[in-house]
Every structure is written in structure tokens, then in C-alpha cells.
Amino acid sequence: MSLREQKKLETRQTISAVATRLFIQRGFDQVTIAEVAEAARVAKMTVTNHFSRKEDLVFDIRTDFVDWPANLVRANPETPALVAVRDGCFAELDKAGPMLGFADVSFVRMVRQSERLTSALRDMHVDRETQLVAALLDRHPDREMLSRTAGAHLTSVLRLLLDDVWQLTWQDVKLDDLVEQIRDSAAVAFGQLEPALGDL
The missing domain is CATH 1.10.10.60 (Homeodomain-like)
Incomplete structure (x- = not known):
């Protein structure tokens, strides 16, 4: 640089x-x-x-946030998409990182109190799905519906985990306990998807 x-x-x-x-x-x-x-x-x-x-003043990591799952898939071309996203999710969880929404309760409150910010966050989740689907289609252009379905499901899991991170943060749950609860939820969610997505 x-x-x-x-x-x-x-x-x-x-x-x-x-x-x-x-x-x-x-x-x-x-x-x-x-x-x-x-x-x-x-x-x-x-x-x-x-x-x-x-809104971008608040979500200054917007580009990284949106591109994160797609980048995980593209960085691991020989790894099934679910595994790449799941492993990336657990790595982010280990460092309580922003891609899963870890933030101070004051930040969570600020976003929740503003319709413009909550709307912007919803848009970021939608854009995240779009980018992941594009990465999956690059891998399998002949499996469009499965790629679209996989993108929707995987990003839905990430959105739900972020929602839970914020709710537990709001409830003042200790960080170590919060991380373990999210880890358990993530394991369940990705485990449910594994039979359907297979080696995509």
C-alpha cells in the first residue's frame, strides 16, 4: 500500500x-x-x-461483510462450499469477529433504534447472498437452482447467527458463554444443511 x-x-x-x-x-x-x-x-x-x-459511516466494513462468504468459497476451490463457509464461520467465531456481528451493545442499540440502519443491514444480507450465489455458479454453472438454494441457505444461517449474537449481546451474556452458544447453534445449522448441499 x-x-x-x-x-x-x-x-x-x-x-x-x-x-x-x-x-x-x-x-x-x-x-x-x-x-x-x-x-x-x-x-x-x-x-x-x-x-x-x-449509513456507510456506520457499516464501513460493508464490502468485506458482503463478500465474505463468497471469498471463503473462492479461496478454497477444492473444498465443498458448505465446509468452506462453515470453517470460515468457526474461525470468525474464534476471534469474535465483525463478520458475525460481534460488537458493543451500544452499537447494537444504535442500529436497532434506526430504521435506516436496520434496512441497510438487511440490504447487506441480501447482497451477501447474491455474491455467494455468483461464486457458486462460477463453480457449477450447470447447477443453477442448487447454487441459488445453497447460497440462500448458507447466508440465512449466517444472518441467524448474527441475529443471535446481537440478541445475546443485548442480554449482556458474557462473551465466552455467548461464543459457545453461537458455536452450538452454528454446528446444528450447518449439520442440517450438509445432507442437502453435499459436495457442491
């Missing part, structure tokens, strides 16, 4: 962190882009250049 690219990334991360702090303190819908720019000590245009939508 060049120095210029690194500087752009640092600016983006700073803006997102400042914006998220303001949104948590005052509510997403109550904070303007101009106020974010002022708090981050940048021009308003700098904010909009880095983030085309206000």
Missing part, C-alpha cells in the same frame, strides 16, 4: 470512528454529515467522498 493510499484509509477510518461515536451518543438520525465533518476536522466533501451514503 502506498503512502497516499494509507493516508486515505486512515482518514476513512477516523471519519467512521468519529461518526459512529456521535451516532451512539445522539442517535443516527439526529446527527448530520456536517456535524460529522466538524467533529472529524475534515471538510464535508471529504466525508461524502469517502462515504456515498450516511
